[in-house]
Amino acid sequence: MKFLLYIGALTATLPHVSGSGSTQTVVPACPPQPATPLEQEKIFNAFVNEFNVQKSIPEAFNNYIWVDYIQHNPSVGQGRDAAIAALSGRPRVNTTIVHQAFINNTGFVHHCESSTLLIKIMDAYRMNGSCIVEHWDVIANLTLGEIDPTPL
Structure with missing residues (x-):
């Protein structure tokens, strides 16, 4: 019963603003549904846009990542909340x-982040139905002097 109340509370707090300016309640991708x-x-493309492009980390993870998702990056703890905490900082x-x-059922994103370092990242996300449930990544940190002239 507690689980059902949690889902109801979660769906009630995730408004979606359509192009007309109206607000409607939408059902999140998680828990997994067929x-x-x-x-x-x-769903995966919407997650990538919200997370990587819009940089809306808590929203992207709360909308598309399962609460107990499996994290294979040893620098980040297990579960959605640990990922939000690590990435939001x-x-x-x-x-x-x-x-x-x-x-x-697996999405891949190869992306490049630039600040003082150039970081090349390949993320892989496994889905169960409508929900992302597992993540792997490969990260390469390069200084500007170490950049290989071949394209990403």
Whole structure:
């Protein structure tokens, strides 16, 4: 019963503003619900936009990441709340998405972050139905003098 009350409270707090300026309540992607491969791809693309482009970290994770999601980055704790805490403390940087793909319930984002260092990152996210439930990444930190002349 407590779980059902939590879901109701969560859906009630996630307004979606449409282009007409009206507000309507939407159901979040999590907990996982059945989703077709096309629906999963749309959900994944919405997550990437909200997280990587708009930099809305808490909103992106609360909307699309399962509360107990599995994190394979040893610098970040397990679960959605640990990821929000770790990522929210980072300074805002310019992000360029180089490649993005979705296949077999897994989304991939290859992106580059630039500040004083150039950081190349490949993130992989596994989905269960409508919800992202697992994450892996590969991160390469480069100084500007170490940049390989070949493109990302």
